[in-house]
Amino acid sequence: MSERSYHHGNLRSALLDRAGNVIESDGVEELSLRQLARDVGVSHGASARHFRDKHALLDALAVEGFHRLNAELAAAASSAGSFADRFRAVGMAYVEFAVAQPALLGLMYRAKHHPQASAELVGASGVGMRGLVALFEQGQESGDLREGSADEDALVAFAAVHGVATLATDDLLDGVPWRDAAERTIDFVWRGLMGG
Known part of the structure; x- marks a missing residue:
């Protein structure tokens, strides 16, 4: 686990929370794994370990x-x-x-x-x-x-x-x-x- 992932505590939960906010404000179509990773401060590779x-x-x-x-x-x-x-x-x-x-x-x-x-x-x-x-x-x-x-x-x-x-x-x-x-x-x- 990287320092960044550890810093977030539970990266999976952080990504899900942010994804929920995005779909409520902007819609499912605007949801991007790369942008979610940026939003929570991790690399796309780190987020891909949780969601392929x-x-x-x-x-x-x-x-x-x-x-x-x-x-x-x-x-x-x-x-x-x-x-x-x-x-x-x-x-x-x-x-x-x-x-x-x-x-x-x-x-x-x-x-x-x-x-x-x-x-x-x-x-x-x-x-x-x-x-x-x-x-x-x-x-x-x-x-x-x-x-x-x-x-x-x-x-x-x-x-x-x-x-x-x-x-x-x-x-x-x-x-x-x-x-x-x-x-x-x-x-x-x-x-x-x-x-x-």
Whole structure:
């Protein structure tokens, strides 16, 4: 390990952090491994030891994004309150993540569908949905949700919440604050889940 890499502590993390900043401010197209290396003060060769090419960097960035999103969703699902409160917290956590990091979220979903997506990325991308299905199964077991297919209900809930997140990040809410739109969407889905 060179003195420069050691100075940065964890070069891989420094490169990922800087890459995340670049895609949020300038877009994925502007991301360059050479420029990232310059930005964090190392040679291109040093950065290439961690990421062989731009695809590997984007894959790793998407994996990190899913890990962060999954942690936020899991924390919301296990928060205090009623089942309805936890359901709403999960939905809002997803939309808040999307609004805070729209370029990263877009990259995450594009990267997971890339033919060369790593097994780690594919695995990480499914954790949130599995957690939502598990939450719905818990709600059915406790009697807080009607009986039915937890898989189907989770998919519909995800589609609605992801939809409002996309509208918010694409500035297509016609002046409605994203938080209001998200809360209304989540409440609408909740009423549907309770309606049988």
